[in-house]
Amino acid sequence: MNNLFTKFKEIIANNKSFAIISHLSPDGDNLGSIKSLYLYLKNLNKEVYPILFDKIPSNLKFITNDIPFTSNDKLIVDVLIAVDCGDKKRLGNIEYIYDNSKEIIKIDHHISGENYGTLNIIDPQISSTCELISKLFLDLNIEITPEISTSLLLGILTDTGRFLYERATEDTFQMAAKLIENGAEKDLLMKKLFQSNKLNALNAINKINNNAKFYYDNHLVITSVTNDFLNDYNLEVSDVETAINYYRDAEEVEVSCMLKEKENNKFKISFRSKNYVDVNLIANYFNGGGHKFASGCIINGDLKEVEEKIVERFKTINWQ
Ligand code: 5GP
Ligand code: MN
Structure with missing residues (x-):
């Protein structure tokens, strides 16, 4: 994994423009991952284009309000980043962007799927892509701001069913604790995600x-x-x-x-x-x-x- 993380940092350092693509039927892990990478790249003054072809579930809109999503499928960027998506076809119509990007970074935790990236950071054991990105940020000494922490904790909470599933391991609990320490708004997330039903x-x-x-x-x-x-x-x-x-x-x-x-x-x-x-x-x-x-x-x-x-x-x- 460490080699892959280092390669990730190199690709980020050597390029200027990035598209971050959501998958169809985007969920908490997907959107939390996108927001954390969006904030990270923005902090580095990169050009960032988050892409969305589908609808955001109403209970997740609070986290994506300030993400300037585009549905433009004719973008040309240096790097295309796809998160939490095993299969390329679940990304929607990305052929044009895919073919015109120098690098494709896939970050994922699905068992199934194909290595459609030029860099594939995949851990099928981990609870969520958000936990994987938390690990990546920690390993690379990338600052995990309170806002990034909240986005990452969101994906961990939704993908583990609030820590119910087996994939919520000791590491997952520890990572969640670290994110809360860093300012993740746990109570806000719990209420917005699980106690705001119509x-x-x-x-x-x-x-x-x-x-x-x-x-x-x-x-x-x-x-x-x-x-x-x-x-x-x-x-x-x-x-x-x-x-x-x-x-x-x-x-x-x-x-x-x-x-x-x-x-x-x-x-x-x-x-x-x-x-x-x-x-x-x-x-x-x-x-x-x-x-x-x-x-x-x-x-x-x-x-x-x-x-x-x-x-x-x-x-x-x-x-x-
Ligand atoms: P959900 O039922 O919440 O939509 O998805 C459950 C899990 O199955 C998620 O991890 C999601 O990525 C995966 N999944 C759902 N629908 C599809 C699909 O049509 N194709 C593939 N490859 N994975 C899917
Ligand atoms: Mn996931």
């Missing part, structure tokens, strides 16, 4: 879970959300995504899966597991990816067909 959204989440379907002796639970449903409640999909966690927390449930309609006959699927099922393998089968306990993919078909395809795939699992 009442309406919580009602919708109840409804989604009331319609959950259980398979394989309750080891698998499937919930779904359509665009009509969201329109009825005047909500966005990101407002109700936490529904996936509700039944996952039941002792009997090993895998929780949520189907989210993207457009007609096209669903974004999220998988979460708890103990032994590797949902990355399930997502890989459907050309998606992620981690052992959290993964996703896109499946085409109507709701019933998509659900059947998923249930069928879990036939291969030896439930414990």
Whole structure:
């Protein structure tokens, strides 16, 4: 890792203009990573262009308000930086920028994916890309300002489910403590991320879970959300995504899966597991990816067909 960190510093020192690209369906780890790198490069007086092709979830807007995102896909910069994204195709339409950049830096913690960078800093064991960037900054003696600390702690909190998951290790807790010591606004983050739900959204989440379907002796639970449903409640999909966690927390449930309609006959699927099922393998089968306990993919078909395809795939699992 140390060699990679040194190479990172060299690339930063030797170049002037940078684009930092978010992935589709950006999440806390992605946006926290982008903001920390944006602030770091700005402090060095570099030219920085954060790029966003998708929508920011409403509960994360507080952290991105002051990031001047552009959706310009015809930028020419020295260096393109992609964070928290295993697969290049999840970055959206970046071919032009990709082809015209001298260097591509990939910083990531996904098990799946390809080395699309000229520099690939990847640690599949670490809790989050934000923890990896914290390590990188500490190692390179880069100043972690209070604002950078808050951005980095955000990604650690969201990717570990507030330190619930196994990947929240002793190192993760220690890094979080260091960030708080450096001025990260822990209480603000906790409230904004986890205690600022719209009442309406919580009602919708109840409804989604009331319609959950259980398979394989309750080891698998499937919930779904359509665009009509969201329109009825005047909500966005990101407002109700936490529904996936509700039944996952039941002792009997090993895998929780949520189907989210993207457009007609096209669903974004999220998988979460708890103990032994590797949902990355399930997502890989459907050309998606992620981690052992959290993964996703896109499946085409109507709701019933998509659900059947998923249930069928879990036939291969030896439930414990
Ligand atoms: P989520 O369900 O929160 O969207 O994603 C869970 C994990 O799976 C994340 O780490 C995310 O990067 C990964 N993931 C979600 N959707 C996709 C996808 O379509 N392709 C790939 N390769 N990974 C995905
Ligand atoms: Mn992540």
